[in-house]
Amino acid sequence: MKEEYIVYQSKIKQIGLSFLGLLMVIVCLFVLLAGVVETQYLMIGIGLIGGLFFGACEIFILKQVFVGKKLVVLTSEGFYDYSSALATKDRLIPWSGIEKIENKSMAGQTFVSAYLKEPDPILSQLSTFQKKAISANVAMGFGEINVNLQSAKNCTNDDLLSRMNRYLDPSPAGEFAETNQVSSN
Structure with a gap:
């Protein structure tokens, strides 16, 4: 685990x-x-x-x-996004509900974009503003969940994408044995 x-x-x-x-x-x-x-x-x-x-x-x-705000928390069950106003906050996004994860760019800013298999159960719990903004993002080709790491410490979009794909990949090749917590200092 x-x-x-x-x-x-x-x-x-x-x-x-x-x-x-x-x-x-x-x-x-x-x-x-x-x-x-x-x-x-x-x-x-x-x-x-x-x-x-x-x-x-x-x-x-x-x-x-x-x-010392958390931006993203990855667990074996899924992840929590706290990175923006559209973030799902304390709502777990389960790995089993994710279709794919990739880097996407818009206006010179890069995001880690997660595409959901069944977005309705998760999006139904969000505010009307969040739902409309997420719909606009999806219409532009982004996933439903977009993690913004512009203010992150010791983590790039590529680092997070790699780690998320390791959690998403159920095979033993997806496992990793390095230190998994970034310091809050």
Whole structure:
């Protein structure tokens, strides 16, 4: 039986994203102050809305830096995807329900795309937004589950694809005996 394999989010990448978010909050603050000084209501509105939006994003990003978020968890039964807003989160995607797994690219970003044999039982448990977005992805040629590893630590799309195919392959050749957990540091 294979051990659990976890891909964590990179704290360094999150800190870099946090600095960009902080920069956007500062820019919005300057826009707000310029609007107040010149009595420009449009600039005040843009500064307030931008400041609130980017401030909320900054809080969310900083929280993730300290929590050590999991992006993907592979188990002998299936996998859990936490990598995006469309992720299935705590819903197990069983290996037996997967038709194929491959790398797919769109707009310069690569995903590990899983195609389900019977998508309805899994997709019926998701929100309406997730269902519509997944339907759009399928219409563009992607699988129902798309794992985004852009912020992953010590794991590339090819690494994850290889590991997932090992779990998917029931033959002894699909077994592996290396350390299967990526550090959260």
